[in-house]
Structures are given as C-alpha cells and as structure tokens.
Amino acid sequence: MPHLIQALPDGPLDLIGDIHGEIEALLNLLHRLGVDPDKRTAKRRVVFLGDLIDRGPNSVAVVEVVQRLVHAGIAQVVLGNHELNVLRGSRKEGNGWFFGDPTDHSQLKRGPVRFASQQATPAEREGILAFLRELPLVLAREDLQVVHACPEPSALQLLPPQADVVTLFSQHEHDVKAELMANGMWDLAAEERSEFAQLVRRDVVPTRHLPAVAAVDEARQSRNPVRVLTSGREVEIAAGAHQFLGGRWRFVRRDEWWQRWSGKPTVVGHYWRRRYPAPGRDPFFDAGLFHWTHGVFCVDYSVGRRYAEREHDVSQGFRNGLAALRWPERVLAFDDRAETVQTEGF
Ligand SMILES: [Mn+2]
Structure with a gap:
C-alpha cells in the first residue's frame, strides 16, 4: 500500500501537466527538458501532475514511459481522477481503450475524421493497474506541494499515512x-x-x-x-x-478554492486552462494565461483537447499544449514551442 503523502526531493523540478494519452506531446516535451526515457537519463527530477491517461491516441505508451522514469528514480506521479476511474473499474467516456471497448472513440466522434486510441492488452491492463495502485495523492516539500486537483486541508487531514486508494x-x-x-x-x-x-x-x-x-x-x-x-x-x-x-x-x-488560497505554493493540473483567451471556459482566465492565483498554479494547458482538434483534421499548430512548469525558475516549457514563457503574479 502506498504512502498517500510523499516527499518531493530537493533541487530543481520540472512539473508536467495532464497528458491524457497524448504520447507524442509527452515525448517532445521530455526531449525539450533533457529527459531521455530510453537511456533513463535526465537533467533534473520530473513530477507528473496526474491524468496521464484518457482519450488521447496512446495512454498505454504514456504509462509505459512514465513508469520507466519512475522506476529509474527520475520521476514521481500524483494520482488523477482518470487514474482513479480505471482503478475503480469505472467505465467513462474516453477510457474504452482500457475496458476493451474499441468503439468508444467513434461514438464520441463529432468531426469528419475518425481516429481510435491504442487498446490495452490484458497483460498491459494488469501492469497499468499495478503501477497506478502505488501512486500517492500528494507530493510535498518545504517550498511546494503538488496534487492533481485540490489540496483542501480538511481532506488532507482525513488521509491515513498509508492506504489502498480504492478502499479508502x-x-x-x-x-x-x-x-x-x-x-x-x-x-x-x-x-x-x-x-x-x-x-x-x-x-x-x-x-x-x-x-x-x-x-x-x-x-x-x-x-x-x-x-x-x-x-x-x-x-x-x-x-x-x-x-x-x-x-x-x-x-x-x-469550488474555485484557489481564489482564497493562503497556504504554501501549490501546483495542480485538472482544470483545463487554455493558452489562448477563453473566458468562461478557462477557470484561470481572469488572472491571465500564464499567471499564478494566490500562490496556486494550474499547469494543465489542455493538451487533452487535441483529440477534438484532430477530429477536424488538425495535425499541427494545435491551440493547446502539454506544459512543464520549471521550478524554482517558474518558467513554462511547452511540447510544441521552442521558446519558454515566464509565469507571472507569483
Ligand atoms: Mn483531472
């Protein structure tokens, strides 16, 4: 059974947002960050914010790469709601690749182009469950904490030191x-x-x-x-x-808990912020596209929406991206952009 709150290591970190099965974005971003998953080498430690998986092209491959980095001692991961769904056996839109439903994506198709997600084999399913079962809910150190969605103190207090997450x-x-x-x-x-x-x-x-x-x-x-x-x-x-x-x-x-946050600097994923102005859709839009809100930064820049763009035959120049927040520099790197972006309002 995993320890539910685990320690972040000292030193600089790259905090990577929700991947949602977008394997190409993950490999491109890792390359930019100086991480080589084949050689299992990295310039600095990597933290994944959860939601590795969903309706993107290949969640199986994403888990495989992340797992390799975790086993090499390079990376840590917090559990996201999409991982929780799979662990609980909860069939949802976009996780048919895991539950043996290859029609999942064609049912969702809204645009003219059809594409299917890579299906997991029974052996891959077992391996994925074994890996996800060991993930913590929170990673923390003196200057920073990381959780997929919301580090509400009353919720943290209810966590036993160790537990099977599904049982809990x-x-x-x-x-x-x-x-x-x-x-x-x-x-x-x-x-x-x-x-x-x-x-x-x-x-x-x-x-x-x-x-x-x-x-x-x-x-x-x-x-x-x-x-x-x-x-x-x-x-x-x-x-x-x-x-x-x-x-x-x-x-x-x-609940937009970040609007009244006064705790330690916190990085989350989950909230589908956008890297273009999207009032009403991006819950962090009011602060600015690359801004902190009261010491909270959401690093989910909606790469998970690329499936929808792909269904309209877009294959490059995507509106959304996979981001890494480089700490302590507080600079953003994206999978598909050479330039980094300095975050503001910390
Ligand atoms: Mn999520």
Missing part, C-alpha cells in the same frame, strides 16, 4: 451515503430527481431549485477526501442557477 475511496463513499440515508436526504434527492426525468434530459428543465439533490451531490464530492484531492470540491449553487453540464442538470458548481 469506497469507505468514505459508504460513510457519506449512510449519513445521507439516516437524515433522509438520500431519499429526498431521489424523489427530486424522479420529478425531472432523473435530470438527464436537457429538454426536461427543472422548474425549481432541488436542495436535496444539491446537498447529496455536494456531500458525495466534497466530503470524500479522495474525490477532493483528485477532482476538487463542489458546492451548492444559488437557486435558479442550475445548468445542464456533462449530460446532467447540476445544482452544484466547482
């Missing part, structure tokens, strides 16, 4: 549900959902705020420390502000 997840899931059943919220939420087609139909618009649905969703997400660390907190929205997102009417919204 299930325990909290179970405890929160038991409490919601005991206080009646669970059944009330079920009634609210059944009134509006289980909230999965865009055309069946809820005509009022659904407080029990909101309370159940908030509790399940924000009181499970494994969920908080890997996909952030969610909080109840104001009455009337519900939105249809990800196939469901939602009465909670993402």
Whole structure:
C-alpha cells in the first residue's frame, strides 16, 4: 500500500501537466527538458501532475514511459481522477481503450475524421493497474506541494499515512451515503430527481431549485477526501442557477478554492486552462494565461483537447499544449514551442 503523502526531493523540478494519452506531446516535451526515457537519463527530477491517461491516441505508451522514469528514480506521479476511474473499474467516456471497448472513440466522434486510441492488452491492463495502485495523492516539500486537483486541508487531514486508494475511496463513499440515508436526504434527492426525468434530459428543465439533490451531490464530492484531492470540491449553487453540464442538470458548481488560497505554493493540473483567451471556459482566465492565483498554479494547458482538434483534421499548430512548469525558475516549457514563457503574479 502506498504512502498517500510523499516527499518531493530537493533541487530543481520540472512539473508536467495532464497528458491524457497524448504520447507524442509527452515525448517532445521530455526531449525539450533533457529527459531521455530510453537511456533513463535526465537533467533534473520530473513530477507528473496526474491524468496521464484518457482519450488521447496512446495512454498505454504514456504509462509505459512514465513508469520507466519512475522506476529509474527520475520521476514521481500524483494520482488523477482518470487514474482513479480505471482503478475503480469505472467505465467513462474516453477510457474504452482500457475496458476493451474499441468503439468508444467513434461514438464520441463529432468531426469528419475518425481516429481510435491504442487498446490495452490484458497483460498491459494488469501492469497499468499495478503501477497506478502505488501512486500517492500528494507530493510535498518545504517550498511546494503538488496534487492533481485540490489540496483542501480538511481532506488532507482525513488521509491515513498509508492506504489502498480504492478502499479508502469506497469507505468514505459508504460513510457519506449512510449519513445521507439516516437524515433522509438520500431519499429526498431521489424523489427530486424522479420529478425531472432523473435530470438527464436537457429538454426536461427543472422548474425549481432541488436542495436535496444539491446537498447529496455536494456531500458525495466534497466530503470524500479522495474525490477532493483528485477532482476538487463542489458546492451548492444559488437557486435558479442550475445548468445542464456533462449530460446532467447540476445544482452544484466547482469550488474555485484557489481564489482564497493562503497556504504554501501549490501546483495542480485538472482544470483545463487554455493558452489562448477563453473566458468562461478557462477557470484561470481572469488572472491571465500564464499567471499564478494566490500562490496556486494550474499547469494543465489542455493538451487533452487535441483529440477534438484532430477530429477536424488538425495535425499541427494545435491551440493547446502539454506544459512543464520549471521550478524554482517558474518558467513554462511547452511540447510544441521552442521558446519558454515566464509565469507571472507569483
Ligand atoms: Mn483531472
């Protein structure tokens, strides 16, 4: 069983954002950083922010490269929500490559070009699970901490020193549900959902705020420390502000915890920031494209969206990229750009 909070080494680090199966971007970025995965050599230590895998062309190869660097003592990884899904056996859009569903991508196809992700063999699946099972949730040292989504102190306090992450997840899931059943919220939420087609139909618009649905969703997400660390907190929205997102009417919204952060410098992935102005889509847009927010830096520059560009026959000059934040210089390197970018507002 892994130690859930592990130490970062001293010295300079390259902190690499969410890869989402984009193997070419990973290899190009490593090359720019002076890391050679074949020779297992590097100029400095590498930290991966999680979400190595998803709907990109080859998640199998990405895990293989990262694993090689970890075993060589060059790299460390924190667990992301996409890794957690695979560990939990949770089949989602974009992870059909793992669960033996080669139609996954063609189902998602929105553009004219079809492409499929490399499928994992049974032996590869076993190897991937064994590797992911040992990953920590947090990496930290005096001047810096690293987590995939949200380092909420109350969530950190709930972590035992060592645990199987899936078992820990299930325990909290179970405890929160038991409490919601005991206080009646669970059944009330079920009634609210059944009134509006289980909230999965865009055309069946809820005509009022659904407080029990909101309370159940908030509790399940924000009181499970494994969920908080890997996909952030969610909080109840104001009455009337519900939105249809990800196939469901939602009465909670993402908590932008970084807006009130006062803890140690923290680097996260997960939040799909953009390297071009995207107000309303990029949750870090207000601060600036390459800016810190109260000592927090999100290094996920949405390379995971390249699949969507590729489906429209774009094969170069992508809008988004795979980034590494070089610490302590606080400079960004991208997989597809020769120049680095100085981050601001630290
Ligand atoms: Mn994520």
